[in-house]
Amino acid sequence: MSVFDHLIYWNDVVPRKGSENMAVDQFLLERAQRYPILRVYQWSEPSISFGYFHKLEEVELTYPPNGGLLNYVRRWTGGGIVDHRLDLTYTLVVPRDFELGHTRGASSYRLIHQELCEALKKLGQNVQLSDDGRGSGSLCFVNPVAYDLTDQAGKKIAGAGQRRTKHGLLHQGSVHAKLDTDIFGEELAKQLATSHEIWHNSDSYTGRVAEIEADRYANEKWLKKR
Numbered sequence: 001m002s003v004f005d006h007l008i009y010w011n012d013v014v015p016r017k018g019s020e021n022m023a024v025d026q027f028l029l030e031r032a033q034r035y036p037i038l039r040v041y042q043w044s045e046p047s048i049s050f051g052y053f054h055k056l057e058e059v060e061l062t063y064p065p066n067g068g069l070l071n072y073v074r075r076w077t078g079g080g081i082v083d084h085r086l087d088l089t090y091t092l093v094v095p096r097d098f099e100l101g102h103t104r105g106a107s108s109y110r111l112i113h114q115e116l117c118e119a120l121k122k123l124g125q126n127v128q129l130s131d132d133g134r135g136s137g138s139l140c141f142v143n144p145v146a147y148d149l150t151d152q153a154g155k156k157i158a159g160a161g162q163r164r165t166k167h168g169l170l171h172q173g174s175v176h177a178k179l180d181t182d183i184f185g186e187e188l189a190k191q192l193a194t195s196h197e198i199w200h201n202s203d204s205y206t207g208r209v210a211e212i213e214a215d216r217y218a219n220e221k222w223l224k225k226r
Contacts, residue, residue: 002194003100003115007036009189010199011182015044018073018084022049023213026076027205028093029170036100037093037199038192040185043084047071051079051161055226074223076216077172079161087174088184092192094169101168109162110147112171112192116158117149119191123184125177127157149175 016024021041028037046066050059052075059072059081092112094101100108113129120127127149144150149158160173175184189196216222 002192003111004036004098004193005195007038007189007193007196008199009185009196010037010039010201011185012039012041013181015042017044017218018047018049018071019213019217020209021089022073022075022217023209024205025091025093025170025172026212026216027209028091029165029167030208031205032093032095032168033097034095036095036098036193037091038185038189038196039091039093039199040181040188041089041091042181043089045071047073047084048081049073049075049084050081051075051077052163053078053226054081056224072223073217074225075161075172077161077163077170079159079172082159082174084174087176088179088181090173090175090185090188092169092171092173094171096166096168098168102164103169105162105164106147108169108171109160112160112173113147113149113158115191116173116175116188119184119188120149120158120175120177122191123177123179123187125157125179126152128152 046069048059048063048070062081063070096102117127117129130144130146130148130150144156148156150156158175160171163170
């Protein structure tokens with residue numbers, strides 16, 4: 001049984017900087033009202049994202065700047081440090097009026113990852129849901145926690161960070177798998193919802209995204225916040 005009756009799916013084929021990717025996700029959360037939105041997206045430059053509660057200094061110790069070639073962005077969601085040179089990324093936005101939009105963190109994390117697990121299995125990936133994760137520390141793909149996805153050897157394959165606001169749930173996920181982004185996105189959309197429609201892009205959102213990016217994710221005070 002699907003989690004939703006219907007959702008909107010966006011295969012965002014435009015590679016974006018980390019700060020813009022985060023701003024787009026926040027914009028979608030602010031505007032999501034009628035249906036959940038699934039976005040699969042790409043990065044225009046080598047990037048590391050890190051959860052809201054981490055310090056930039058510890059991120060740089062783990063992933064040195066490499067002469068300025070490596071870019072950092074603080075997420076609004078929690079979770080650990082993620083190297084986006086190696087992964088496939090997606091975002092699920094769930095409006096507040098939906099049950100999942102205000103479900104407790106562990107429960108919503110488990111439910112979304114159960115559906116992700118099934119989608120990946122249908123795409124030939126040998127993954128399983130971790131139900132007893134004991135990982136700790138900041139390296140997201142070194143330390144699986146409960147309800148992450150792992151391979152049969154226990155290596156982490158997928159994790160995510162979440163945040164809840166008055167608008168609903170923002171779930172930002174990362175998957176280590178060599179898959180076509182649109183095939184992955186379509187399969188995940190079909191797994192999450194009974195039906196889905198394709199996002200019809202327009203330039204009407206770009207102004208607000210630019211504002212969010214400048215005010216938060218591209219702002220040095222945000223990057224060094226903690």
